[in-house]
Amino acid sequence: MASAELTDTGGSRERGSRRRATLGVLGAPVLWIVLFFLVPVVMIAFYSVGGISGLSPNDIPQFTVTPWKDFLTTDPYMELFWRSVRMSTVVSITSLILAYPVAYLLALVAGKRKYTMLIVIIVPFLTSYLLRILAFRVLLGDQGVINSFLEQVGLIDQPITWLFNSRFAIYAVLSYVWVPFVALPIFVSLESLDLQLLEASNDLGASRFRTFWSVTFPLSLPGVIAAFIFVFIPTLGEYITPLLVGGPSGFMFGNAIQSAFTTGLDWQFGSAMAMFLVVAVAVLVAFFGRYLNVRTVAE
């Protein structure tokens, strides 16, 4: 507020109308997010401890910690959570490793072609998510393209089992889904790199590898961390891909939440788990928030 008054050269009436105008343009979008995002998240917090009840048949009608205790202490729910954490870690790191060299190429080597190349990389990300999973099913399935090809040419008699309905399939598909998205923030941070720094490092006798390791890579870290977070968080609650390509090993924390609401009909229990995810995400964002670059949009 102070800064607004400092820069405002108009009279107080002018200032008041400016304030109303700001409220006018911000009111609707902020209201939408508050009503349909923040309020509902607060609601599941209340609901998970019995502060609200009567929504599903098994609701406990008074204050209770049972849903939280149930999921924190009984197997296998925490185990599922850690399984999801492992999945998110593997997927984010794999897509980072795949995307980093390409982002480097585009930002520092490719020259004028870089934007066209970037579009070519990003297009698959903007096509349908389910269809990309479908493509992998067609590719990796027991009767899929790879297995049926290998069988036809006589290299194998039995389908390769670890290709599909396996952890491998989950990791492969999710990395595939996220790679283009990961390339973006790394590209942006490398592109804003001052090339004179690299020249200086070179002049001082550093090898290219040394320059990369002690100049380029540290300066691209904000992009790397932003990419990591933007993949890690959504993957933590992922249940579609595990269900479609993971087989028996594909039951994740997200699947536990989803089934509490569909087959299990234990909504309070599901809410407690969903709320737990919110807490986990909040901790991550608090920790890495300054790299997320969300603020710079407003400044």
Added chain:
Amino acid sequence: MNVAISARGRRALWFSFGFLLVFLYAPLVILVIFSFNDREFVSFPWQGFTLRWYQQFLENPFLLDSLKTSAAIATMTSVVTTALAIPASIALSRRRFFAKGLVSGVLLAPLVIPLVVLGTALLILFNIVKTLIGIDFELGMMSIMVAHVVIALPFAILTIVPRLERIPVALEEASRDLGAGWWTAFRTITFPLLAPAVVSAALISFTISFDEIVLAEFVGGQTTTFPRYLWSQMRLPRQLPQVIGVAVIVLVVSAVVVMLSELLRRRTDTALEASTTVFDDDIGIPTNEVVSA
């Protein structure tokens, strides 16, 4: 000498680019090729070219209905999101106000929430409104649209704000000085320059909604969107070839739309840059070149 890369490193990087392209496009290309294979299972051996999967899909009323439903929801989502994103972006990039960091954080927060959480939360919200407050409505297209706007809005804002920041405020101020009201100034000066970003934002919102499955599952009630239909069919191997036919069509259409909108945005961005460089030496006085851009 190039300090960023050695000749050998350059080759390695181009190789990694080639590898990534194959990784990204091979599954999609294979999907397209096998959608023409005359076989009940989507696999080798190749048994001849056929269009029957495409034909079957055109005759499948459930599938066509689901496509229409999704198109309707995506259109509504796109209109509402863009209508909310334009004022929000103007406030974030053009105005100073109290707790701006917090407000932008709130607007962009849906970027960092697992969809299963948002789905759960909205399902509970809608049920509270229905059973505890007693306003009766059916979960369906409207509730899906409401949910989709929440996740599309941050992307729309992030598309519009950078463009807005590159349009000199001086243009709008000049028109205000010449007696235009803020609405006239916005409508005749800022908006035309902003239009390409608005189109991109609308397309991105449309794509996000058209493709979204998790929220639609949670708050969609009995409404079958295209992703929900796909989801239900993907578990039945017999339906697979036919589903793949649609998949290919949707894939190609969305890829073309996305590429066109990106190219359009890049081109107009370059035009904007070219026209606004006039301001670098002569700040504040719009010239003919600028206005005609």
